[in-house]
Amino acid sequence: MDKITIDTGFEGLSAEQLLNLGRNRPAYYYSRKRIDSQIKLFRDTMPKTTKLAYSVKANPFPPLIQFVAGIVDGVDVTSYNEMVACINAGVPPNSIMFAGPAKKLYELRAAVSMGVRISAESISELQRIKEIADILNCTAHTLLRVNPNISIKGASMRMGGTSSQFGIDESDLDEAWRLIDNSRIRFSGIHIYWGSQCLSAFAITEAQQASVDLVEKMSAKFPEEPEKINLGGGFGIPYYERDNLLDISAVAEGFKPLQLRLSSKFPSTQVYLELGRYLVCEAGIYVCQVIDTKKSHGKAYIITDGGLHHFLAATGNFGQKIRRNFHLAMIPTKRIISDETSLFEVEVVGALCTPIDVLGHKLHGPKIEIGDLIVVNCAGAYGRSASPVDFLSHDHPGEFLI
Numbered sequence: 001m002d003k004i005t006i007d008t009g010f011e012g013l014s015a016e017q018l019l020n021l022g023r024n025r026p027a028y029y030y031s032r033k034r035i036d037s038q039i040k041l042f043r044d045t046m047p048k049t050t051k052l053a054y055s056v057k058a059n060p061f062p063p064l065i066q067f068v069a070g071i072v073d074g075v076d077v078t079s080y081n082e083m084v085a086c087i088n089a090g091v092p093p094n095s096i097m098f099a100g101p102a103k104k105l106y107e108l109r110a111a112v113s114m115g116v117r118i119s120a121e122s123i124s125e126l127q128r129i130k131e132i133a134d135i136l137n138c139t140a141h142t143l144l145r146v147n148p149n150i151s152i153k154g155a156s157m158r159m160g161g162t163s164s165q166f167g168i169d170e171s172d173l174d175e176a177w178r179l180i181d182n183s184r185i186r187f188s189g190i191h192i193y194w195g196s197q198c199l200s201a202f203a204i205t206e207a208q209q210a211s212v213d214l215v216e217k218m219s220a221k222f223p224e225e226p227e228k229i230n231l232g233g234g235f236g237i238p239y240y241e242r243d244n245l246l247d248i249s250a251v252a253e254g255f256k257p258l259q260l261r262l263s264s265k266f267p268s269t270q271v272y273l274e275l276g277r278y279l280v281c282e283a284g285i286y287v288c289q290v291i292d293t294k295k296s297h298g299k300a301y302i303i304t305d306g307g308l309h310h311f312l313a314a315t316g317n318f319g320q321k322i323r324r325n326f327h328l329a330m331i332p333t334k335r336i337i338s339d340e341t342s343l344f345e346v347e348v349v350g351a352l353c354t355p356i357d358v359l360g361h362k363l364h365g366p367k368i369e370i371g372d373l374i375v376v377n378c379a380g381a382y383g384r385s386a387s388p389v390d391f392l393s394h395d396h397p398g399e400f401l402i
């Protein structure tokens with residue numbers, strides 16, 4: 001049975017400060033300190049030569065991009081707007097890797113002319129990149145995103161080793177090598193992305209090993225030493241009570257020999273891992289307020305002004321196969337909390353007119369009153385930007401980097 005715990009605030013901010021800063025509306029709060037310590041954990045554990053890219057899709061809040069960009073080695077973007085946000089944050093274009101299917105011509109034109117590294121996702125995209133470089137009379141720095149033949153297990157979201165819109169199938173690479181003539185299209189490296197949200201160090205190591213084997217297999221065709229080899233990421237975080245913490249020391253032990261193998265074969269190549277949620281997810285909370293409480297057919301409801309429109313993933317509607325509770329806490333307002341436990345199992349719900357707007361199902365914990373704050377943890381990634389914020393026309397949630 002999942003429990004609601006009691007918090008006193010967030011990063012030194014009291015309930016009152018959170019409410020005042022957020023203008024009494026639901027809001028996301030992200031902690032610089034927590035992001036910084038997670039990135040330090042990566043740096044201190046993984047090989048020193050391994051480069052770290054931040055996947056902006058996890059959280060594109062501009063102040064957060066600015067902060068993270070200052071302490072990582074590069075970024076992974078998937079749209080014109082993410083690319084421009086990174087340029088505005090001062091990321092050098094040669095440290096921006098632009099992946100993703102369906103890149104529009106204006107996106108490719110901007111990327112090529114700025115010298116952004118483009119991960120080509122198909123043969124026809126490679127052709128478009130070449131045409132644009134011809135028209136602009138410049139060089140397009142291009143990585144090949146490869147969809148390996150082998151199936152890589154272990155990730156909750158698998159994005160390689162199977163039929164997919166992502167990457168160029170290993171079996172189609174001959175055509176790609178023909179197009180990479182190193183005049184208009186400059187070979188900037190290889191990108192392999194096998195999946196996300198993996199909590200098994202063993203599975204991550206297996207995937208990385210298979211990726212490095214594939215890089216070595218392809219290397220006979222490389223026209224020159226790659227500038228970058230991006231091996232993806234997939235490091236997961238514990239969203240749910242029974243999830244284990246990823247053993248990053250074990251990941252590092254598995255990765256050291258692979259980094260060594262790559263460094264000795266390609267001494268000047270930057271070997272990247274690209275991570276989103278691992279760096280920022282646990283550094284963020286989403287806070288909403290209890291507007292009403294009631295019982296219906298014997299069930300107790302805590303009704304908040306937040307919900308699915310602000311934080312889709314926390315309600316289990318972001319592609320999760322089974323709905324489970326993110327960890328919820330409450331911050332009491334205007335009273336001293338007693339250790340009195342509610343006798344009732346509660347449903348914590350949002351403000352929308354749909355029964356799927358549930359932030360917490362069958363929870364036990366302290367008594368919760370109108371005015372108290374509900375805190376949803378693991379809100380630093382795939383939160384606001386991955387939610388239908390216009391659905392039912394409520395106010396958008398605020399965002400603050402503390």
Ligand SMILES: Cc1ncc(COP(=O)(O)O)c(C=O)c1O
Pocket residue numbers: 055058076099159193195196197233234235274275276277278381
């Ligand atoms: C190509 C690519 N890179 C990076 C990521 C970031 O994943 P995560 O936030 O799980 O690290 C994703 C997620 O879908 C992705 O598709």
